[in-house]
Structure formats: structure tokens, C-alpha cells
Amino acid sequence: xxxxxxxxxxxxxxxxxxxxxxxxxxxxxxxxxxxxxxxxxxxxxxxxxxxxxxxxxxxxxxxxxxxxxxxxxxxxxxxxxxxxxxxxxxxxxxxxxxxxxxxxxxxxxxxxxxxxxxxxxxxxxxxxxxxxxxxxxxxxxxxxxxxxxxxxxxxxxxxxxxxxxxxxxxxxxxxxxxxxxxxxxxxxxxxxxxxxxxxxxxxxxxxxxxxxxxxxxxxxxxxxxxxxxxxxxxxxxxxxxxxxxxxxxxxxxxxxxxxxxxxxxxxxxxxxxxxxxxxxxxxxxxxxxxxxxxxxxxxxxxxxxxxxxxxxxxxxxxxxxxxxxxxxxxxxxxxxxxxxxxxxxxxxxxxxxxxxxxxxxxxxxxxxxxxxxxxxxxxxxxxxxxxxxxxxxxxxxxxxxxxxxxxxxxxxxxxxxxxxxxxxxxxxxxxxxxxxxxxxxxxxxxxxxxxxxxxxxxxxxxxxxxxxxxxxxxxxxxxxxxxxxxxxxxxxxxxxxxxxxxxxxxxxxxxxxxxxxxxxxxxxxxxxxxxxxxxxxxxxxxxxxxxxxxxxxxxxxxxxxx
Numbered sequence: 001x002x003x004x005x006x007x008x009x010x011x012x013x014x015x016x017x018x019x020x021x022x023x024x025x026x027x028x029x030x031x032x033x034x035x036x037x038x039x040x041x042x043x044x045x046x047x048x049x050x051x052x053x054x055x056x057x058x059x060x061x062x063x064x065x066x067x068x069x070x071x072x073x074x075x076x077x078x079x080x081x082x083x084x085x086x087x088x089x090x091x092x093x094x095x096x097x098x099x100x101x102x103x104x105x106x107x108x109x110x111x112x113x114x115x116x117x118x119x120x121x122x123x124x125x126x127x128x129x130x131x132x133x134x135x136x137x138x139x140x141x142x143x144x145x146x147x148x149x150x151x152x153x154x155x156x157x158x159x160x161x162x163x164x165x166x167x168x169x170x171x172x173x174x175x176x177x178x179x180x181x182x183x184x185x186x187x188x189x190x191x192x193x194x195x196x197x198x199x200x201x202x203x204x205x206x207x208x209x210x211x212x213x214x215x216x217x218x219x220x221x222x223x224x225x226x227x228x229x230x231x232x233x234x235x236x237x238x239x240x241x242x243x244x245x246x247x248x249x250x251x252x253x254x255x256x257x258x259x260x261x262x263x264x265x266x267x268x269x270x271x272x273x274x275x276x277x278x279x280x281x282x283x284x285x286x287x288x289x290x291x292x293x294x295x296x297x298x299x300x301x302x303x304x305x306x307x308x309x310x311x312x313x314x315x316x317x318x319x320x321x322x323x324x325x326x327x328x329x330x331x332x333x334x335x336x337x338x339x340x341x342x343x344x345x346x347x348x349x350x351x352x353x354x355x356x357x358x359x360x361x362x363x364x365x366x367x368x369x370x371x372x373x374x375x376x377x378x379x380x381x382x383x384x385x386x387x388x389x390x391x392x393x394x395x396x397x398x399x400x401x402x403x404x405x406x407x408x409x410x411x412x413x414x415x416x417x418x419x420x421x422x423x424x425x426x427x428x429x430x431x432x433x434x435x436x437x438x439x440x441x442x443x444x445x446x447x448x449x450x451x452x453x454x455x456x457x458x459x460x461x462x463x464x465x466x467x468x469x470x471x472x473x474x475x476x477x478x479x480x481x482x483x484x485x486x487x488x489x490x491x492x493x494x495x496x497x498x499x500x501x502x503x504x505x506x507x508x509x510x511x512x513x514x515x516x517x518x519x520x521x522x523x524x525x526x527x528x529x530x531x532x533x534x535x536x537x538x539x540x541x542x543x544x545x546x547x548x549x550x551x552x553x554x555x556x557x558x559x560x561x562x
Contacts (some may be wrong), residue, residue, distance in 0.1 A: 017079035026084020035089040051084040070218040174220040208259040247278035300324040314420040328362040344376040441469040458500040482525040489515040
């Protein structure tokens, strides 16, 4: 299957984003040769996947794995089966299924004579006007002499101006365009490099022009963008330009706002600019001669990226960041750099600048940095007071854990610590309009950590609790409070069934199996569990797919109850 040591994507990350059923379907697609035009560029993976239609998939590897697909299921799934298939194929270790439908049809055609295959192909094409026209276009292109003027005309034909809002029409539009451009790029290789360069720039211009009137919120153009991202840097390397000319083009490309889409200079062209001193000098010159404003700060940040990438010391990086610093985030980045390099006094100056303009969430970031600064200055008692004050302003579990780690790391002696935290969390819940949804289970998590099971159960009995926290509590108390643990599991099971989709039904069954296993040493509660399963079949008999799963897994229990 997948090699853990050489995988581009950690299989555990894929599994974390989808259900077991979606994972299995994605593996099946990958094994069935359904993934087409797979391209990997830096931390972006693009591909097409054959399904009910041909869907476009884009995976983002950093900062964490995420997926986009043009299929309908992607609207309610974090990672659909098509995204799974692409991820699996990107890892490169999927074995083809010899019994897949793809292989069965392939073997069938191998057994047919050439004439029989041609007749079947023509019959299929005659029923699909779009495919018929695509083949005709390929034929005409194959007869093309491949002159610059003719290829430019074909690019215009491949990307015609239209107003398209229906996602299915958009999908067909870009599929056809991508096929045509793929052929055109191959034909253009007979031209000299300068003409190829002009053509690829015309494709960029034309693509941006047609996107003005096409609703491509599903990203159907990603395939074409991937082709441009791959071909344009390769052509750039072949251009017979001097280093100064290339530097000027790179600088214009890095700062241009002319197009919505343009290949990333900092990523796609890195191997060229990192060895071009003229380009780096131009970036440095632009930063030194420009006063940073709200309007130009993003452009200056783009100029800074290559300089930071090629810097040979942290002092160089600080100098660049100081030149383009404009907002609180920029100042805090500088503070972080100084603290990382044991320059606390310099950090203090830049922190003061950040605090002066901080608003909203930025004030929390400044407070966190102030604590780090106090530690760097050896002011541990002050840092502890500030850390407690910061927790009091947040009162979430993550802030509590941060406080605990600080206390342990610096060996803080605070005998009233746990009691104070508990009372603050209780008081916070009583204050109206302060207890945000993401904080509703903080106190339960606190009690679980302290193994104060009775307090946790008392709180859960009267307050809404997150599902994952409720399950954690149920698992912790199952031996001492099996009835209560079963109650918690049933609450979660019913919540999943109420979502009325097959993935949630499958999760509900898994949860039932988990608590059934844990109650094996508690025969009284296990008997009650089976009674509850019977009640579930009666209460949710209209949810036919759920009922089918219950009958599949607990058929003998249900028959016995009749």
C-alpha cells in the first residue's frame, strides 16, 4: 500500500480528514486509474479524477493538509473520496486493482479486433457532441503548421470569451481548454524560445481575461494554471536574455497587480532569482528607497521575501523586516527574532511599538510576547503574574494548559493555583454573554485532567458539553460508573443519527460497538445496552439507512426482542 518513510503525505493526516468509508472509496478510485493529470508543484498538488463527471482536485500540503474538489460532496466533506484518491496517487505506492472496472473494460477491448474497436469508439463519440468536437479540434490542430500566428489564434479559440455561471458548464469549458492548450504547448515546441515565451504570456493574459466573466469558484481552471506554472519557468530558463533583463522581468512580475492569476515569482522562479544578484539588488534598492504605507506594504513584503530567503545572518533578516514593518504583526515578528537571538533590550523597544498600536486580538499577542520578554529578562515572578492575567482574559482550555506548562517549566510555587482556576471557570460560566461556544467544555476538561469524576458528571448533567469531551469522560468512568458512561454514549449516538447522513450513521454504529465492548465486564449494563439498541430501531425507523446498519450489526438482538 503506502510506504510510511517515503510518502509525500502522511497517511494518518489523510485518515484524520475523512471517514473510513470515504477513505476506502478514495483508495478504490486510485486503484482504478481514475486519477488523471497529476501534477506536484512545491506544496500544491493538482489532478483530475474520473467519477460521475471528471472532477478537479487541488491539495494544499502546508501549513496543514487540506483539499479542494469540484464535486458536490466537497461542499459538506473536509476531504472527499476524489481528494483521497489524489493524495494516495501522489504518494506513489498505490497498486492497481486487476479486477477494477477500468481493467475489465481494458481487457475486453484488447480481445476485440481493431475494426470493432473503431466502430464502437465512433458510435460512442457520435452520442457525445462535446467529445466529437474535441476530437475534430485535435485533428485540425494536428494538421496545423504550428506557426506563431496560427497557434495564437488557436489559444483564442481554446479560451473563448463567454459568460458562464453554471458550474457544470464551467467544468466542460476548462476541460476542453486544457486539452487544447496541452496540444498547443506541444506544437509550440517547434518555435524558437522567444515565440514560445510570447505564447505562454498570451495564455496568461487570455486566461485572466476570460475569468472576468466566468464563475470559477470551484477552481476548474487549476489544471491550466498548473500547466502554466510548470512551463513558464522552464521557458524563462531558456531565454537568451542577460541577467539584468531577467532581473527586471522578475521584479515586474513580483510586484504586478495586472492579473488575478500570475505564476508565483517567489516560488516558481526561485532557482533563477536566488542566483541573480541583479534581481536581489533591485529588491534591496526598492525597499531602501520606499516609505512603507498601507497601499504599498504588500508589494514591499514581496520584495523582501527573496532577500530574507537568501540572507546569511539573522541580523540581515531583522534589518529587512525593520524596513518594511508597518503594523503590530510586523513589530512582533521583529520582537520574536530579537528574543530568539538573546537581544532582549532590542526586543523591548519593538514590543513597545507594537503595544502602542495593538487592537483587539493583537493585544493578546502582545501580552504573550511580554511574558516571553519578562522570562528573557529574568523577571519570572512578573511573567507569572502576566500569564495569570492573560488566562483570566481568555479562560479557555488551551490558555489553561499554557499556564500549567509555564508553572511546571519555571517551578512556580502556587498552592492555590488549581482552586483559583476552578473558581474562575465557574464564575466565567455564570456571566452572561461571555461564555463562548468553544469554551463550554473547559471546566469539564479541567475536571477530567484532575480526575474529579463526580464534579465532571455533576456539571455535564446540567450543562451542554462538546461531544468529544463527553466521550472522553465516558471512557474514563466506564468501570466505576458504567450506567452513566452508557448514557453519555447514547447522547452522542443520537446526536450523530440526527445529522441524517451515511457518514454520521457509520460513526454512530462505531460508537455503539465501542461502548458494547467496554461494557463486556458489566453484564447488567450490557443487557441495558441491548435494550437501548432496540429502542433506537423503534425511534429511528424512518431513517432507513441507519435502520439497515442496526439490523446488520445487531440483527440477533433485534430478532430476540420481537
